[in-house]
Amino acid sequence: MAITISIVLQKGGTGKSTTAQALASTLGFKHKKVLLIDLDPQGNVTYSSGANDPEHTIFDILGEDCGADEALIHCKYYDLLAADTRLTNIEMSESVKPILLKTTLEFIKNNYDFIIVDTPPALGNLSFNSLVASDYVVIPTEPRPFALQGLGRLNDTIQTIQNALNPSLKVLGILLIKYSNRTVLNRDIKTMIEEYAEQMQTVVFNTSIRKGIAVAEAQTVREPLIDYAKSSKPNIDYQAFTTELLQKIGE
Numbered sequence: 001m002a003i004t005i006s007i008v009l010q011k012g013g014t015g016k017s018t019t020a021q022a023l024a025s026t027l028g029f030k031h032k033k034v035l036l037i038d039l040d041p042q043g044n045v046t047y048s049s050g051a052n053d054p055e056h057t058i059f060d061i062l063g064e065d066c067g068a069d070e071a072l073i074h075c076k077y078y079d080l081l082a083a084d085t086r087l088t089n090i091e092m093s094e095s096v097k098p099i100l101l102k103t104t105l106e107f108i109k110n111n112y113d114f115i116i117v118d119t120p121p122a123l124g125n126l127s128f129n130s131l132v133a134s135d136y137v138v139i140p141t142e143p144r145p146f147a148l149q150g151l152g153r154l155n156d157t158i159q160t161i162q163n164a165l166n167p168s169l170k171v172l173g174i175l176l177i178k179y180s181n182r183t184v185l186n187r188d189i190k191t192m193i194e195e196y197a198e199q200m201q202t203v204v205f206n207t208s209i210r211k212g213i214a215v216a217e218a219q220t221v222r223e224p225l226i227d228y229a230k231s232s233k234p235n236i237d238y239q240a241f242t243t244e245l246l247q248k249i250g251e
């Protein structure tokens with residue numbers, strides 16, 4: 001039965017999609033069976049995975065308009081359930097069940113070791129559904145002064161979900177993206193985030209992801225970072241992060 005991991009933070013540009021794809025690729029590279037779900041209507045992970053106008057998407061599966069088999073896109077390191085602009089309907093709807101994704105995944109879970117879910121930059125129905133369906137959360141953030149505010153609201157939402165719909169949901173950690181330990185500001189903000197992580201009863205991952213142009217280049221040519229630039233700093237860091245993550249969950 002798959003371990004489900006949500007990549008969540010209700011801000012744009014914090015490295016969610018990049019992390020979701022890099023984690024999925026690296027796990028696949030390590031011979032794990034991985035399903036990557038693009039739950040962001042913007043479809044960044046769908047694009048960078050090289051999928052072009054897929055006929056069926058996660059939206060069709062959630063609406064029971066097609067079976068999972070019809071919508072799966074087989075990529076090199078993982079299977080993809082593509083995003084769909086109509087996911088916005090789910091995000092806006094007032095009648096969406098918080099267990100919609102969880103119920104849908106029951107039928108798919110047995111086929112995978114890991115399900116990684118990329119979420120939109122909002123704490124709406126889609127991120128909520130993702131958290132309800134998950135075993136673990138990874139929170140990517142840039143080392144910026146405003147990072148803590150976002151973490152506070154996310155923590156409230158996670159606690160609500162833990163208290164009601166998903167008591168076993170665990171925040172695996174906060175992952176620092178585009179981090180440089182050479183600047184004092186970065187180091188200071190890391191300390192602040194570490195203190196905040198403690199309040200959230202979680203940690204900052206030992207591994208942080210350094211900046212590298214290879215990330216945007218790989219996304220532009222729609223290749224996995226691990227193939228496009230194996231020895232780039234961000235790829236080396238994502239390998240180490242994946243190892244750390246597997247140790248944490250005892251795999």
Ligand SMILES: Nc1ncnc2c1ncn2[C@@H]1O[C@H](COP(=O)(O)OP(=O)(O)O)[C@@H](O)[C@H]1O
Pocket residue numbers: 011012013014015016017018019044121177178209210211212213215216219234
């Ligand atoms: N380690 C990194 N080094 C350089 N650029 C990065 C790195 N990680 C992400 N980016 C870039 O930052 C932008 C935001 O990343 P993305 O993963 O799309 O964030 P989110 O999904 O949270 O909006 C993208 O343009 C991406 O190419």
Ligand SMILES: [Mg+2]
Pocket residue numbers: 013016017018040044119120
């Ligand atoms: Mg994104």
